[in-house]
Amino acid sequence: MRLSYPTNIKIIRVPCTGKVDILHILRAFEKGADGVYAVGCLEGECHYNSGNLRARKRIEQAKIILDSIGIGGERVQMRNLSSAEGPKFAQYALEMDELIRQLGPNPIKLASKKKAA
Amino acid sequence: MNCKTPSKLEKILAAGHLAVTSECGPPRGSNIEHIVHKANLIKDHVDAINITDNQTSVTRLCSLAACIRLKLMGLEPVLQMVTRDRNRIAIQSDILGAAAFDIFNMLCLSGDHQSFGDCAQGQNVHDLDSMQLLQTVRHMRDEGKFLGGGDIDRPPRMFVGAAANPFADPFEIRVPRLAKKIAAGAEFIQTQCIYNLEKFELWMKMVRERGLHEKVHILAGLTPLKTAGMAKYMKNRVPGMDVPDDVVKRMAATPKEKQAEEGIKICIESIQRLKEVEGVKGFHIMAIEWEEKVPEIVESTGLYPRPKVD
Amino acid sequence: MIVADKKPIEEIIKEVENYSKILILGCNECVTVCEAGGKKEVGILASALRMYFLNQGKDVKIDEVTLERQCDHEYLEEIRDRVDKYDAVLSLACGVGVQFMAEKYQALPVYPGVNTCFLGVTEKRGLWTERCQACGKCILAKTAGICPVSRCAKRLLNGPCGGSTNGKCEISKDVDCAWQLIVDRLKAIGKIDDYENIIPLKDWSTDRAGGPRKVAREDVQL
Numbered sequence: 001m002r003l004s005y006p007t008n009i010k011i012i013r014v015p016c017t018g019k020v021d022i023l024h025i026l027r028a029f030e031k032g033a034d035g036v037y038a039v040g041c042l043e044g045e046c047h048y049n050s051g052n053l054r055a056r057k058r059i060e061q062a063k064i065i066l067d068s069i070g071i072g073g074e075r076v077q078m079r080n081l082s083s084a085e086g087p088k089f090a091q092y093a094l095e096m097d098e099l100i101r102q103l104g105p106n107p108i109k110l111a112s113k114k115k116a117a
Numbered sequence: 118m119n120c121k122t123p124s125k126l127e128k129i130l131a132a133g134h135l136a137v138t139s140e141c142g143p144p145r146g147s148n149i150e151h152i153v154h155k156a157n158l159i160k161d162h163v164d165a166i167n168i169t170d171n172q173t174s175v176t177r178l179c180s181l182a183a184c185i186r187l188k189l190m191g192l193e194p195v196l197q198m199v200t201r202d203r204n205r206i207a208i209q210s211d212i213l214g215a216a217a218f219d220i221f222n223m224l225c226l227s228g229d230h231q232s233f234g235d236c237a238q239g240q241n242v243h244d245l246d247s248m249q250l251l252q253t254v255r256h257m258r259d260e261g262k263f264l265g266g267g268d269i270d271r272p273p274r275m276f277v278g279a280a281a282n283p284f285a286d287p288f289e290i291r292v293p294r295l296a297k298k299i300a301a302g303a304e305f306i307q308t309q310c311i312y313n314l315e316k317f318e319l320w321m322k323m324v325r326e327r328g329l330h331e332k333v334h335i336l337a338g339l340t341p342l343k344t345a346g347m348a349k350y351m352k353n354r355v356p357g358m359d360v361p362d363d364v365v366k367r368m369a370a371t372p373k374e375k376q377a378e379e380g381i382k383i384c385i386e387s388i389q390r391l392k393e394v395e396g397v398k399g400f401h402i403m404a405i406e407w408e409e410k411v412p413e414i415v416e417s418t419g420l421y422p423r424p425k426v427d
Numbered sequence: 428m429i430v431a432d433k434k435p436i437e438e439i440i441k442e443v444e445n446y447s448k449i450l451i452l453g454c455n456e457c458v459t460v461c462e463a464g465g466k467k468e469v470g471i472l473a474s475a476l477r478m479y480f481l482n483q484g485k486d487v488k489i490d491e492v493t494l495e496r497q498c499d500h501e502y503l504e505e506i507r508d509r510v511d512k513y514d515a516v517l518s519l520a521c522g523v524g525v526q527f528m529a530e531k532y533q534a535l536p537v538y539p540g541v542n543t544c545f546l547g548v549t550e551k552r553g554l555w556t557e558r559c560q561a562c563g564k565c566i567l568a569k570t571a572g573i574c575p576v577s578r579c580a581k582r583l584l585n586g587p588c589g590g591s592t593n594g595k596c597e598i599s600k601d602v603d604c605a606w607q608l609i610v611d612r613l614k615a616i617g618k619i620d621d622y623e624n625i626i627p628l629k630d631w632s633t634d635r636a637g638g639p640r641k642v643a644r645e646d647v648q649l
Contacts, residue, residue, distance in 0.1 A: 023467065026474035030481075065471070068436040069479035108481040115484050201581070205628070227588050230580050230598045241581065248585035249628050264628070282589030287610050290587075290622055297585065297623050309589055356590035356597035 001086045005093035017041075017078075018051025025062040025076055032109055035100040036062075037077040039092060045082065052080060071107060075100065121304075122258075124221035124276035125193045126165040128426040129399075130305065130334045135392065136399030137420050138195065138307065138336060139411050140167035143178035152183045156192055158408045162415040164423055165193040165222055167307070167401070171202065174234025181211055185218045195278070196220050199228025204244040205253070205264055212257060216273035224278045224307060225250040248301045251279055255302030277302055281335075282309035283320035284359035292323045299333050306333055307401040310340040310351070312383075313359040314390060321394050330396030337391045340403045341410060342380035345369040381410055388418040428457035428548075429521045430555040431464060431541040436475055439517065442538045446515040447486065449476070451540070452506070452528065453493030454520035461555050463541045464519030466493040472519070472540060497524025503531050510535055545577075563633025563640060569626055571612035578605035584626040 014020060017040035028036045038059060040052030056078045063073030077096060081088045120127050129136045139159050144151040156166055166187060170180040184194035196215050203211065215223065227247040231239050245253060253264060254277050261272040279298045283291055295306065311317045317337070324330050342348045345368040352360035364383065371379040384402075391397050400420070404410050415421045443449055451469050459465025473491045480487040490513070494502045497520035510516070515536045518525045522543040529537040545557040560577040566584070567574055576582045580598045587606030590597025594607045613619045633640065 021467075023470050023474060026471060026478070030474055030478055065436060065475050069440075069475050070482050071478055108478055111482050111484045227581055227583060229590070232580075232598050243581050243583065244631065245628060246581070246583040246585050247588075248625055252625070252628070280589065285587065285589045286591045286593060286604070287587070287607055290610050293623050297625055300623070301585075301625055356592050357588075 003086055003090040005090040006097040008097065009093050016046065016048050016051035017055035018046070018048055020055050020058060022058050022062050022065070025058070026065065029066065029071055029075070029106060029108070032106055034106045034109075035075040035077070035096060035103070037079055037092070037096050039079045039081060039089065042080050042082050072103060075103060075106070122221050122274045122276045123219070124165075124274075125426060126195070126222050126305070127276040129164050129424060132424065132426060134399075134424045135397075135420060136165075136334070136336060137163045137415055137423065138165045138167060138399070138401045139163045139408070140169055140195075140197075140401070140403045141183070141408060142169045142172055142406070143180065143183040145175070145177055147178060149178065149183065149186050152178070152186060153190065155408045156187050156190065159411040160190075160192055162412045162421055162423065163402070164399075165195050167195040167197055167224060170197040170199045170226070170228070171234070172229070174201070174229050174231045174236065176235055181214055181220075184215060184220050188218050188220055193222065194220055195222040195224055196275075197224045197226060198250065199226045200243055200245045200247060200250050201228035201231065201241045204242050208245065208250065208253060209257065209263060212254060212273050212275070213269070216271070216275070219274075221275055222278065223254055223275045224280065225254065225303070226280055247279060248297060251277060251298060251301040251303050276304055278305040278307060279303035280309065281306045282357050283311075283317050284309060284313060285357040291320060292327060292329070295324060295329055295333070296327060299329060303333055305398075306335045308335065308338040309357060310338050310403060311387060311391070312351075312364050313361050314387060316359060317391070318394060321396050325396050334398040335396055336399040336401040337388075337394075337397050338401045338403060339384050339387055340405060341384035341407065341414065342368055342376075343407060344373075344376050344380075345371070347380075381414060384414055385417045388414070388420075392418070428460055428546070429523070430461045430544045430547040430557075431458050431521050432461075432544055433463050433468065434540055434542055436472070436479075439472070439538070439540055440476070440479060443476075443515055443517055444480075444483075446536075448488045448513045448515075450490050450492060450506075450510070450513040450516045451476075452497065452516050452518045452520070453491070454497045454518075454524050455493055455495045456498075458519060458521055458524075458541060459493075460549065462553075464521075466491075469493055469519055472517070497521075498527055500531075503528060560634070562629075562631070563637075564630060566626065566629075569621070569624070570609050571616060571618065573605060573608045573612060575605045575609065578603070578608070584629060 017038045020038050025036050038055050040055050046052045059076055059078040062076050067073040079092045120131050141152055141155040168180045168183045171177055180197050184196045187194040225247050231241050254275055258273050258275055261269050263269060281295050348360055348365045348368040351358045352365055368376055388400055402411055402414055451473050453464050453466050453469035469491045473489050477489050496502045510532055517538050517540045518528050519540040525537055525539045546559040547555050547557045550556050557577050562576050575584055575586055579586055580596050587604055591604040591607055594604055596602040596604045613622055
């Protein structure tokens with residue numbers, strides 16, 4: 001299909017979104033990511049039964065932590081699609097890119113820049 | 118007549134009369150005249166007046182002070198005491214305080230959980246439970262000793278009662294539980310408000326089968342309903358309360374301005390019916406903030422005038 | 428096990444925000460099982476605090492260590508040569524571990540990172556419920572193996588109270604009535620007649636009432 005999506009998105013492949021841990025999400029922000037989203041299979045269609053449901057719960061927990069430390073919970077999102085939905089993958093990427101552009105850069109980066117200046 | 122205490126309530130029950138008791142809740146403040154006013158409304162129509170002890174865990178003027186006030190008026194108070202708020206030191210101390218003013222009746226309760234009241238974040242004590250409180254009062258009275266073993270100078274002379282809720286769960290231990298309270302020392306029982314007469318009668322039948330009605334004086338508890346809303350609230354929100362649908366329906370089917378009257382009517386009909394139940398030795402009429410209706414209920418059920426005992 | 432729950436990050440931040448070298452100390456025992464203070468929770472909290480301080484423009488060093496236990500000398504000693512490097516420790520152990528840490532390192536500020544809740548079981552993942560209040564004189568033999576001290580809201584030794592409805596406690600429809608459970612089990616084990624035995628006044632001196640408690644066993648002391 002050769003669909004295009006924003007190039008600023010770095011894809012990390014995991015066997016199942018159930019593999020994604022809160023710590024992975026937090027570390028990404030610690031290292032300067034402006035947003036993180038997990039794209040899992042459709043709910044009810046996980047090959048491991050509940051991996052994508054676990055991922056959603058972890059995303060929710062990460063949101064709470066990011067809110068409580070002033071980074072902003074909306075920077076982390078969960079999306080679902082089936083493997084046949086290439087256009088949806090590209091659409092999610094565009095939506096995420098737009099959302100993060102609205103929210104601006106990860107405040108940690110701003111704070112460290114200010115300090116350096 | 119074989120009485121163990123100078124209690125007027127005990128004397129009336131021992132003489133074989135149907136006893137009538139009622140209750141008054143102390144005020145949310147130090148103006149004790151409220152309780153005097155309530156007591157005056159009912160004093161000629163009841164044998165003894167229960168004073169509640171921080172009922173539903175809402176802080177009020179203490180039961181003991183209100184009982185003393187009633188005693189000074191020449192009335193017969195029943196000191197209600199819950200184990201929620203006192204340890205065994207305070208319990209024994211308060212019993213002696215009551216005894217010092219010749220308060221001759223006491224009702225032993227565990228008390229509603231504090232989460233219902235105005236101090237939901239407070240601790241509860243429950244050093245003893247209601248069963249052990251019964252044992253404690255009886256020990257102090259009959260042995261003349263403190264729990265710690267020391268002698269009591271002028272021991273309390275209290276007629277000791279307990280509550281029974283025939284409607285709480287599990288139903289199969291409701292009668293064994295009564296037996297347990299009798300074994301712990303209960304001499305009279307005031308029951309939870311009765312709206313489900315069939316279930317109460319079934320409970321009484323089971324009580325009689327074990328001969329427990331011969332061992333304890335059971336006063337049937339009644340609370341007249343003021344409104345259909347109150348009936349619904351009691352049914353759905355008050356733990357351990359059994360208000361059958363037909364009672365709720367009857368109240369709801371009555372025009373609003375006549376509901377209070379209907380509630381009194383239900384109460385009177387219930388008493389009339391329960392008077393015929395073997396083993397019911399009297400009535401405990403809990404007209405919550407509606408004490409002025411007690412005389413009407415007592416008179417309409419043929420329980421007035423009250424017998425005189427010396 | 429001892430069941431603990433996470434403290435809100437905001438509360439933890441208030442306690443430690445003025446330090447610049449913080450050690451977050453996890454415990455591999457109970458708090459790991461109840462997912463409140465094990466290695467993983469240490470990692471999450473450390474990451475969150477690092478981000479918080481970075482965002483505040485503060486340079487705070489946050490290290491992570493998880494000990495086998497914090498309630499034994501041997502394990503707490505493992506960090507003796509390193510604790511000087513920190514100006515505060517945030518312990519994710521239960522209240523026992525936090526205190527033992529504080530006792531051992533007299534001049535080091537120690538803060539709790541969890542709320543220690545009760546002695547309980549894992550009913551299922553994410554749901555822990557109380558079973559014991561460590562009253563020091565077990566009466567489970569008399570109550571069919573179900574504890575009214577820890578599981579009855581009024582800890583009635585001769586229950587149930589009049590508020591028991593459909594097997595639930597008067598305080599909440601989500602709480603089982605301990606005495607319903609006791610009665611059900613007495614029936615199941617053929618001992619329902621025991622219900623009528625009155626349990627006597629309890630000696631609470633082995634409970635909190637007796638002051639700080641200890642178990643001294645000469646037979647196993649060295």
